[in-house]
Amino acid sequence: AIRDLLAEEVWLDMVARTRMKGPAELRQRYMENYGAAHDWSLAVGVVDGRPALVARDPADPDGAVAYFIELEWAGDRAARIRDWRYARYVTDGAKVQVL
Numbered sequence: 001a002i003r004d005l006l007a008e009e010v011w012l013d014m015v016a017r018t019r020m021k022g023p024a025e026l027r028q029r030y031m032e033n034y035g036a037a038h039d040w041s042l043a044v045g046v047v048d049g050r051p052a053l054v055a056r057d058p059a060d061p062d063g064a065v066a067y068f069i070e071l072e073w074a075g076d077r078a079a080r081i082r083d084w085r086y087a088r089y090v091t092d093g094a095k096v097q098v099l
Helices: 025-035 088-094
Strands: 006-014 020-022 041-047 050-056 064-075 075-082 097-099
Touching: 006 025, 020 025, 025 075, 041 064, 064 088, 064 097
Parallel strands: 006 075
Antiparallel strands: 006 020, 041 050, 041 097, 050 064, 064 075
């Protein structure tokens, strides 16, 4: 569903990993890679007072939040995605609430 919400000028920052720009590159590389991975389950949440997607490992019996993904919006389109998958240490100091 997020693929349909990408703005034409969408930016992605995979913190500590890579950056991408534009819906075509995000659909082809970022979203296909996530589609092939099975170590995540997303939920809507709030991180340090900002809306975010929170990721948990379905194999973790505690259901702890592993990392989060921040989305910035331009109207009804996602204009910036900041994914902390490869910088999970920030989750330790963040105030995370799963909704």
